[in-house]
Amino acid sequence: MGVADEVKSRLDIVEVIQGYVPLKKAGRTYKALCPFHAEKTPSFVVFPESGTWRCFGACQTGGDVFSFIQKRENLDFADALRMLAARAGVALGPQPDETPAEEQHLEKLRAALAAATTYYHQQLLHYPQAERARAHLAKRGLLTEVVTRFQLGYALDAWDAVLTHLTERGYALEDLEAAGLLVKRDDGTGYFDRFRNRLMIPIRDVQGRVIGFGARALEDAQQPKYLNSPQTPLFDKSRILFGLDAAKQAIRAADVAVIVEGYMDVLAAHQYNQANVVASMGTALTETQLRQLKRYSSHIVLALDADEAGARATLRGLEVAREALDRESVPVPTAEGLFRFEGRLKADLRVLTLPPGQDPDDVIKADVAQWQKSVAEAEPLVDFYLRTALADLDLGAAKGKSEAVRRLAPLLREIADPVERAHYVGRLARLAQTSEETVRQAIERAAREEGRARKPAARREASPGPKPQPAPPPQRPVREDYCLTSLLRGQTPLARVQSDLYNLKARPLGADDFANGENRTIFLALENAYLDDGGRLVATTQARLPEALQPRLEALLSLAATGPAMSDEDAAKDLVDSILRLREERLRHSLTELQYLLEDAKSSGDSESIAHFGQLIRSQSADRDQLQKLLYSRTLQGRRQAMTETV
Numbered sequence: 001m002g003v004a005d006e007v008k009s010r011l012d013i014v015e016v017i018q019g020y021v022p023l024k025k026a027g028r029t030y031k032a033l034c035p036f037h038a039e040k041t042p043s044f045v046v047f048p049e050s051g052t053w054r055c056f057g058a059c060q061t062g063g064d065v066f067s068f069i070q071k072r073e074n075l076d077f078a079d080a081l082r083m084l085a086a087r088a089g090v091a092l093g094p095q096p097d098e099t100p101a102e103e104q105h106l107e108k109l110r111a112a113l114a115a116a117t118t119y120y121h122q123q124l125l126h127y128p129q130a131e132r133a134r135a136h137l138a139k140r141g142l143l144t145e146v147v148t149r150f151q152l153g154y155a156l157d158a159w160d161a162v163l164t165h166l167t168e169r170g171y172a173l174e175d176l177e178a179a180g181l182l183v184k185r186d187d188g189t190g191y192f193d194r195f196r197n198r199l200m201i202p203i204r205d206v207q208g209r210v211i212g213f214g215a216r217a218l219e220d221a222q223q224p225k226y227l228n229s230p231q232t233p234l235f236d237k238s239r240i241l242f243g244l245d246a247a248k249q250a251i252r253a254a255d256v257a258v259i260v261e262g263y264m265d266v267l268a269a270h271q272y273n274q275a276n277v278v279a280s281m282g283t284a285l286t287e288t289q290l291r292q293l294k295r296y297s298s299h300i301v302l303a304l305d306a307d308e309a310g311a312r313a314t315l316r317g318l319e320v321a322r323e324a325l326d327r328e329s330v331p332v333p334t335a336e337g338l339f340r341f342e343g344r345l346k347a348d349l350r351v352l353t354l355p356p357g358q359d360p361d362d363v364i365k366a367d368v369a370q371w372q373k374s375v376a377e378a379e380p381l382v383d384f385y386l387r388t389a390l391a392d393l394d395l396g397a398a399k400g401k402s403e404a405v406r407r408l409a410p411l412l413r414e415i416a417d418p419v420e421r422a423h424y425v426g427r428l429a430r431l432a433q434t435s436e437e438t439v440r441q442a443i444e445r446a447a448r449e450e451g452r453a454r455k456p457a458a459r460r461e462a463s464p465g466p467k468p469q470p471a472p473p474p475q476r477p478v479r480e481d482y483c484l485t486s487l488l489r490g491q492t493p494l495a496r497v498q499s500d501l502y503n504l505k506a507r508p509l510g511a512d513d514f515a516n517g518e519n520r521t522i523f524l525a526l527e528n529a530y531l532d533d534g535g536r537l538v539a540t541t542q543a544r545l546p547e548a549l550q551p552r553l554e555a556l557l558s559l560a561a562t563g564p565a566m567s568d569e570d571a572a573k574d575l576v577d578s579i580l581r582l583r584e585e586r587l588r589h590s591l592t593e594l595q596y597l598l599e600d601a602k603s604s605g606d607s608e609s610i611a612h613f614g615q616l617i618r619s620q621s622a623d624r625d626q627l628q629k630l631l632y633s634r635t636l637q638g639r640r641q642a643m644t645e646t647v
């Protein structure tokens with residue numbers, strides 16, 4: 001996560017904007033008179049769930065917390081970041097002169113791990129001693145293709161195999177220890193190999209760089225069965241999802257991520273083309289892990305062991321997260337079974353309970369279609385909670401009943417949608433064989449206890465009975481990242497993009513097309529770089545950007561390097577299409593928001609707002625229709641149709 005994202009995730013956009021403009025709660029949003037133009041009817045809206053704001057009045061603009069501060073304080077991105085980082089308590093990274101040294105050190109560790117990966121992999125493929133490991137993989141039915149793709153390996157049954165191999169190649173002992181490959185002897189007389197006689201599974205970061213290993217025992221007597229790399233500067237179990245580098249595209253394509261427990265489950269899934277599967281590292285799911293997944297899809301399925309111990313462990317994990325992380329990271333159910341972490345990270349979390357005694361590995365191998373069906377039919381987390389949180393209680397006894405209600409009341413209380421809440425209140429009442437009234441009272445009690453436990457912000461106190469409302473549209477920066485990436489690739493000059501848009505009677509591409517504050521700033525730098533020197537585009541853009549934005553630029557550039565090769569003509573069309581689609585998407589989101597604002601105005605009988613939003617809906621619908629027509633005319637089918645019409 002970049003530092004800007006970190007800042008965003010820690011700040012409450014409502015609180016930040018509240019400091020400049022008095023906001024009024026309206027359903028799930030906050031409204032105010034726009035601070036950027038003079039108006040009588042509030043058309044400035046803040047969407048806390050997506051962390052965005054928008055002016056539906058004369059400005060017709062919006063963005064994230066950075067763009068608000070930039071606009072309001074008249075700051076450039078770097079200064080806005082500095083200001084908000086200080087407020088969020090986020091350190092802006094090491095001093096500039098420290099960065100290269102630290103990065104060099106990490107680079108050294110990565111190189112050592114990469115060399116070890118190759119070494120272990122060669123051992124597995126070619127060494128007679130690795131027979132046992134090969135037999136294990138064969139028994140598992142793992143194909144060579146997967147073994148090669150994931151670069152599985154074998155660590156010899158020796159104390160100094162990797163030590164000798166890597167020190168001969170110039171790696172320092174301290175670095176090998178820091179990378180988790182060697183262990184220092186207790187008496188300080190030297191080092192030895194951490195991994196011996198084990199099947200080696202490289203664990204990679206999201207960019208595909210090896211950062212550690214999972215090492216499986218090959219003899220029954222070996223303990224533990226799985227030995228992981230220790231915590232190192234690169235390897236932090238709580239932040240890693242095994243296989244995410246290989247799974248991310250499939251997750252995006254399927255728009256669902258499946259989390260399993262074992263490495264082998266992930267490997268089997270890939271072998272059977274179920275590539276949207278990752279593994280947690282044997283820890284309770286953390287917010288950081290969810291946040292990473294959420295970049296690819298907000299639909300997350302947890303595949304759990306059927307045995308009760310396993311289910312209870314997961315449940316406990318979620319409860320621990322709930323209690324320990326409190327406001328930092330609370331998984332709470334929202335309407336429609338969605339779960340949000342920290343009030344900003346909304347995810348649809350579901351649970352897939354496996355048949356007794358089976359791992360995902362077994363299910364996938366036995367019947368891929370059954371696996372897909374199970375994923376599609378996974379149970380919403382609230383239902384799972386209801387079922388499992390009560391499993392150890394005797395609901396026939398009075399004590400069991402009251403305990404059941406006590407355990408679940410805080411959870412049900414958090415369900416914002418009253419219809420949804422009523423549904424679960426009814427279910428809990430039936431399960432605990434008590435009255436709905438009793439459950440409701442328990443929920444109110446839980447609310448009062450929580451109210452005492454934490455000092456609620458003003459807007460939390462004002463919590464009128466919420467009415468069913470559509471959730472604001474999710475923030476989808478993916479498309480705009482893609483547009484920016486294509487521009488950075490430089491194949492299609494900005495001037496070409498602008499002239500194509502002009503010919504289509506569409507407005508030129510501008511910073512306002514980018515909702516993400518970082519993207520916006522990078523676009524402006526790029527635009528200026530074109531004015532400066534079209535020849536050294538990336539270097540000039542880079543030079544124009546503050547330090548804090550370099551990581552994001554690099555991420556976009558590495559994305560640019562992976563794109564498919566296209567002819568100049570195709571690249572230009574692809575880019576212009578993406579821009580048009582980005583605008584169309586944004587209009588659709590805006591219309592959803594407006595629809596919801598209109599409902600809100602109607603229910604409060606605010607006739608001026610009703611007229612205002614109604615008019616906006618009409619004009620934006622027309623814009624959307626026009627864009628959709630334009631996009632269709634640019635598809636092959638659309639062009640064919642146009643040709644037959646003119647003939």
Ligand SMILES: [Zn+2]
Pocket residue numbers: 034035036037044055056057058059060
């Ligand atoms: Zn405005």
